[in-house]
Structures are given as C-alpha cells and as structure tokens.
Amino acid sequence: xxxxxxxxxxxxxxxxxxxxxxxxxxxxxxxxxxxxxxxxxxxxxxxxxxxxxxxxxxxxxxxxxxxxxxxxxxxxxxxxxxxxxxxxxxxxxxxxxxxxxxxxxxxxxxxx
Amino acid sequence: xxxxxxxxxxxxxxxxxxxxxxxxxxxxxxxxxxxxxxxxxxxxxxxxxxxxxxxxxxxxxxxxxxxxxxxxxxxxxxxxxxxxxxxxxxxxxxxxxxxxxxxxxxxxxxxxxxxxx
Numbered sequence: 423x424x425x426x427x428x429x430x431x432x433x434x435x436x437x438x439x440x441x442x443x444x445x446x447x448x449x450x451x452x453x454x455x456x457x458x459x460x461x462x463x464x465x466x467x468x469x470x471x472x473x474x475x476x477x478x479x480x481x482x483x484x485x486x487x488x489x490x491x492x493x494x495x496x497x498x499x500x501x502x503x504x505x506x507x508x509x510x511x512x513x514x515x516x517x518x519x520x521x522x523x524x525x526x527x528x529x530x531x532x533x534x
Numbered sequence: 535x536x537x538x539x540x541x542x543x544x545x546x547x548x549x550x551x552x553x554x555x556x557x558x559x560x561x562x563x564x565x566x567x568x569x570x571x572x573x574x575x576x577x578x579x580x581x582x583x584x585x586x587x588x589x590x591x592x593x594x595x596x597x598x599x600x601x602x603x604x605x606x607x608x609x610x611x612x613x614x615x616x617x618x619x620x621x622x623x624x625x626x627x628x629x630x631x632x633x634x635x636x637x638x639x640x641x642x643x644x645x646x647x648x649x650x651x
Contacts, residue, residue, distance in 0.1 A: 462647070464644035466642075467641060521568070522629075
C-alpha cells in the first residue's frame with residue numbers, strides 16, 4: 423500500500439451518524455494532517471497531529487495516531503450533509519524536507 | 535488568517551500555448567510553496583517544491599522545462615505550463631508553508647482547472 427492510504431475509499435452514512443476514516447502509512451513521520459476537499463475545490467486544513475501525540479480534538483473532529491501501527495483515524499461526530507466531501511490524510515515524513523505525501527482519500531457522503 | 539489564493543481559477547487554452555498560474559499567500563510570508571497536480575477522483579501528486587529566491591526542486595518524472603516555477607517573493611509563486619497539450623489538462627493546486635510554522639502546517643489554494651483543447 424502507498425504512504426498515507428485511507429480506507430474506506432467511500433463511505434455513505436445518514437445525517438447524525440458518526441463517520442470514521444482510517445489512514446495507514448509506511449515511514450516514520452514528523453506529523454500527520456487531515457484535509458477536506460469539496461468537489462472541484464482546494465483543500466481545507468482540518469487538523470494536524472504530531473508524532474508524539476496520540477489524540478487530538480477539534481470541534482466535531484477527533485483524530486488518533488498510533489505510531490506503532492503507523493495508522494491514524496479521523497472521526498466526525500454527528501455528521502451533517504455539509505460534511506460531504508473527500509477526506510485526505512497527508513504525512514510529513516522525517517527527512518522529507520517538509521513534503522507532504524497524500525493518501526488516495528475517502529469520499530464521504532452524508533445523506534440528509 | 536493563512537489564506538492562499540490562486541489565479542486564474544479556471545483556464546481553457548489551445549494546444550501549444552503557455553499558461554501561467556499564480557499562487558499567493560495573502561496574509562503571511564511563505565518560506566516554501568508546493569505545486570500539486572490532481573487528476574479526477576485521484577489524490578494529489580507533488581510536482582515541485584518552490585523556495586523563495588532559489589530554483590525549484592522537481593519530483594521525479596516531472597519535466598522542469600515543461601513546468602516552469604518561479605518564486606519571486608515570499609508571497610508569490612508562479613507555475614507556467616509551457617507548450618500545453620491536452621494531457622496537461624488537470625487540476626493544479628498550490629500550498630504554502632508559513633515561515634512561523636513549526637509543524638509544517640500547509641495551507642492550500644483553491645486550485646486552477648486547466649483544460650487544453
């Protein structure tokens with residue numbers, strides 16, 4: 423699998439439900455970031471979690487990081503139709519000179 | 535804060551022409567800017583890293599003579615697609631890393647949709 427690979431590739435839920443997306447990576451990282459992209463638009467930065475952090479919250483978002491398993495998860499609670507978008511994780515590998523490597527993304531559809 | 539703009543948002547051009555895309559950090563100084571390319575329903579692929587006042591660093595497989603990058607100031611980087619062909623049609627996105635960013639938080643522009651006829 424590629425660095426920063428998300429699963430599932432697509433997720434469809436009902437408004438009000440929670441959505442969980444996972445990301446796996448291969449190399450040691452400085453940090454991991456989650457981004458949202460609405461169709462045909464740029465990326466919106468959601469949250470950054472450092473390699474020495476295990477969990478971080480921001481509003482309805484909860485991100486976990488398990489460096490031993492080289493994986494992260496993004497949980498969106500009480501989802502809304504406006505959360506419909508593609509979600510990408512991006513890793514900042516050590517020694518990469520600040521380059522980000524993006525996963526393939528999860529397309530989340532929240533049905534009203 | 536941390537707003538990045540791109541211009542134009544959409545461009546249609548004829549094959550063989552050159553197209554310039556601008557990326558600006560509006561309210562911060564960007565030490566480094568990055569240029570990505572995204573195909574439909576695909577992830578972002580890093581094309582090059584642009585540092586102010588120095589030559590861009592291109593990723594493997596990216597033609598530097600085809601994709602000219604200039605980072606003239608701490609708030610502006612440009613990508614010029616030279617002699618564009620239909621296979622260059624894509625969504626181009628830039629990002630900027632803040633000078634004060636200790637953790638490599640990058641902010642992305644809204645993207646430029648290039649269509650080459």
